[in-house]
Amino acid sequence: MVLNPVISKLAGKLVVLASASPRRLEILRNVGLRFEVVPSWFKETLDKSLFKAPYEYAVETAKQKALEVARRMPIKHLKTPDIVIGADTIVTVDGLILEKPVDKHDAYRMLSSLSGKEHSVYTGVAIVLCHEKENEEVDYQLIQFYEETKVKFADLSEDMLWEYINSGEPMDKAGGYGIQALGGMLVEYVHGDFLNVVGFPLNHFCKQLSLIYNHCTSSSDQKSESVHLSVNGTHPTPVLSQPTPSVPAQSSHGSSSIPKPSSSSSSQTHHTHCSLAHKVKRKGSDSEVSQSSWMLVNSLSKHTDGREAKLCNSENTTSPLITRSEQLIERDVTEHEDSEPRKEDLERISELIDGFKASKALFTASRLRVFDLLHRMPGLDAAQVGQEVKASVKGTECLLEACVSLGLLKSKDRTYENTDLATSLLRSDSCFSLHGHIQHCDDTLWPLFSHLESAVEEGHSQREKVFSRKPKEDTFHNSQEAKLRFMNAMHSVAKVAGKSVATAFDLSRYKTACDLGGCTGTMACELTKAHPEMSVTVFDLPAVVELSERFRPLQSNNRVSFVAGDFFQDELPKADLYILARILHDLTDEKLHILLSKIADVCKPGCGLLLSEIFLDEDRSGPSRGLLQALSMSEGKQRSATEYSLLLKSHGFNTAQIRHTDNLLDAMFCIKA
Numbered sequence: 001m002v003l004n005p006v007i008s009k010l011a012g013k014l015v016v017l018a019s020a021s022p023r024r025l026e027i028l029r030n031v032g033l034r035f036e037v038v039p040s041w042f043k044e045t046l047d048k049s050l051f052k053a054p055y056e057y058a059v060e061t062a063k064q065k066a067l068e069v070a071r072r073m074p075i076k077h078l079k080t081p082d083i084v085i086g087a088d089t090i091v092t093v094d095g096l097i098l099e100k101p102v103d104k105h106d107a108y109r110m111l112s113s114l115s116g117k118e119h120s121v122y123t124g125v126a127i128v129l130c131h132e133k134e135n136e137e138v139d140y141q142l143i144q145f146y147e148e149t150k151v152k153f154a155d156l157s158e159d160m161l162w163e164y165i166n167s168g169e170p171m172d173k174a175g176g177y178g179i180q181a182l183g184g185m186l187v188e189y190v191h192g193d194f195l196n197v198v199g200f201p202l203n204h205f206c207k208q209l210s211l212i213y214n215h216c217t218s219s220s221d222q223k224s225e226s227v228h229l230s231v232n233g234t235h236p237t238p239v240l241s242q243p244t245p246s247v248p249a250q251s252s253h254g255s256s257s258i259p260k261p262s263s264s265s266s267s268q269t270h271h272t273h274c275s276l277a278h279k280v281k282r283k284g285s286d287s288e289v290s291q292s293s294w295m296l297v298n299s300l301s302k303h304t305d306g307r308e309a310k311l312c313n314s315e316n317t318t319s320p321l322i323t324r325s326e327q328l329i330e331r332d333v334t335e336h337e338d339s340e341p342r343k344e345d346l347e348r349i350s351e352l353i354d355g356f357k358a359s360k361a362l363f364t365a366s367r368l369r370v371f372d373l374l375h376r377m378p379g380l381d382a383a384q385v386g387q388e389v390k391a392s393v394k395g396t397e398c399l400l401e402a403c404v405s406l407g408l409l410k411s412k413d414r415t416y417e418n419t420d421l422a423t424s425l426l427r428s429d430s431c432f433s434l435h436g437h438i439q440h441c442d443d444t445l446w447p448l449f450s451h452l453e454s455a456v457e458e459g460h461s462q463r464e465k466v467f468s469r470k471p472k473e474d475t476f477h478n479s480q481e482a483k484l485r486f487m488n489a490m491h492s493v494a495k496v497a498g499k500s501v502a503t504a505f506d507l508s509r510y511k512t513a514c515d516l517g518g519c520t521g522t523m524a525c526e527l528t529k530a531h532p533e534m535s536v537t538v539f540d541l542p543a544v545v546e547l548s549e550r551f552r553p554l555q556s557n558n559r560v561s562f563v564a565g566d567f568f569q570d571e572l573p574k575a576d577l578y579i580l581a582r583i584l585h586d587l588t589d590e591k592l593h594i595l596l597s598k599i600a601d602v603c604k605p606g607c608g609l610l611l612s613e614i615f616l617d618e619d620r621s622g623p624s625r626g627l628l629q630a631l632s633m634s635e636g637k638q639r640s641a642t643e644y645s646l647l648l649k650s651h652g653f654n655t656a657q658i659r660h661t662d663n664l665l666d667a668m669f670c671i672k673a
């Protein structure tokens with residue numbers, strides 16, 4: 001078929017990719033498609049023996065992935081996507097389906113079965129079109145197809161197999177190899193779409209989109225027709241065994257002409273329709289509607305006149321893929337809308353409403369050094385505390401009682417002492433003190449958040465307005481006091497999170513490291529503690545390096561040294577490992593690429609890059625720590641691990657490992673290719 005421009009047709013639509021595969025993301029991003037990533041929760045555990053042909057399995061898995069996300073988003077994310085794309089890639093050889101290896105031995109089994117032979121790579125793709133109707137129901141239409149590519153491997157020696165397996169590359173890839181990277185060495189020829197082997201048949205996908213968007217009008221029946229058109233190829237219609245009936249998958253060689261309707265059984269008639277009517281009623285629904293809607297998913301049928309069909313088979317009850325608990329959740333949502341609020345919902349909302357009061361109580365107690373005082377003199381009453389911190393008795397008593405309710409203090413007979421939490425994190429002189437960070441939150445972030453509405457309306461930080469300064473004069477570029485306060489804040493978080501980051505990966509092969517924007521040298525110090533043969537150069541702006549002497553006790557370790565400079569303008573110190581902790585999220589895309597290019601230029605192959613940031617969940621639904629921080633950021637943005645990984649990949653750094661540390665910062669270790 002003639003391919004017409006189609007990616008631009010999706011502009012302004014909420015397109016969702018129900019897959020976290022970095023390779024699929026990259027393929028789709030490279031063609032300029034703008035989409036959200038919401039990885040599917042569908043477990044890839046379909047019984048392969050139920051499928052007559054391997055591609056049916058890939059198509060069904062893709063469909064279930066996409067449908068799971070399409071159904072979840074209106075409920076969990078409170079937004080309905082326009083399009084959800086699901087995909088599943090499998091490798092087949094000798095009648096066996098190979099997915100991702102579970103360990104090295106599984107990878108060996110897979111790769112040796114491919115050695116010297118031709119195999120097929122199938123990617124099943126499901127496109128779910130969601131149509132939100134006026135009554136808040138959602139109609140889903142499904143288009144699904146697959147693409148086959150044949151690949152021939154060279155004869156592989158044992159050494160070659162193990163060298164490849166030990167590179168770590170096979171582990172997250174169907175069939176145990178990645179054709180776009182080291183795995184390319186194993187391949188003698190490829191017949192068909194190369195990108196299909198990478199994980200997404202882009203050309204076939206664009207043709208399908210073209211059929212949908214260039215051939216249909218706004219009438220839903222015509223949409224169905226165009227969809228109907230698109231799924232019927234020359235390939236024989238697969239008949240899936242119950243309980244996972246499917247619509248037909250189009251052959252990779254499917255033509256765009258209208259095929260003859262299937263003449264056989266009624267179930268095949270259903271299969272020739274790709275339109276899937278699945279309604280989710282979000283308001284004023286009753287359970288019967290919900291139940292029948294799930295059944296409609298199962299029936300996969302919609303008459304061309306737009307009426308939903310009855311179940312295609314009276315024995316066709318709710319598929320095991322759409323579980324009873326999902327039905328219950330569905331009913332739960334609708335039934336609770338107008339009933340009494342639940343206790344846990346009220347608690348959660350009160351907690352959120354009062355969040356700012358709790359923060360400010362903590363900030364105030366911290367500023368008045370209440371936790372330092374009660375560490376030195378436990379068991380004081382409110383009057384004694386008030387006298388020491390120079391505050392009213394009444395006000396102090398309220399503050400102390402609030403701190404007790406927040407778990408920061410304990411009280412006995414109207415006297416007060418620190419809880420363990422306060423002793424460990426809130427004293428200003430404790431090893432893991434967050435005092436500096438708390439002060440920064442009070443002095444800088446609190447005023448910014450009180451202007452949040454303007455920030456949201458205007459789309460940029462309110463620093464200039466709030467602090468009556470030009471952005472360039474802001475924060476640590478200002479007074480010595482402000483600089484020190486900023487450094488203290490950085491220092492305190494790095495103290496708490498530094499060890500988790502420094503010990504997240506085996507970095508023992510690196511002897512010289514450079515912490516770019518390393519501030520007080522806290523992370524550098526943790527790295528030298530964790531890696532006794534490593535020396536670390538902290539590279540930061542001259543004003544920061546000058547003041548870093550104040551944090552001297554920390555730098556007693558003589559393997560930490562400081563170099564003053566600007567990482568955008570000056571030459572970077574030589575090292576075989578570079579550290580970027582809390583740097584990238586704060587930079588505009590332009591600055592970020594300048595910095596990464598500079599690092600890539602000084603890195604030889606094998607050099608390491610240790611990135612430490614808060615990694616957002618792939619569907620950007622958390623953690624709120626990261627998302628709330630974004631509300632006060634002046635430049636830059638928060639990203640998921642996959643997004644960072646792709647960014648670094650574009651500068652030649654391959655992600656070797658990712659660690660969600662359960663501490664304040666996550667970590668990623670990359671190696672220069």
Ligand SMILES: C[S@@+](CC[C@H](N)C(=O)[O-])C[C@H]1O[C@@H](n2cnc3c(N)ncnc32)[C@H](O)[C@@H]1O
Binds near residue numbers: 516520565567
């Ligand atoms: C958010 S702090 C992170 C500090 C430290 N990496 C950590 O995680 O604790 C950013 C650091 O980058 C430094 N920085 C900002 N711009 C810089 C530049 N152009 N050259 C060198 N350092 C810079 C700042 O001085 C600051 O110490």
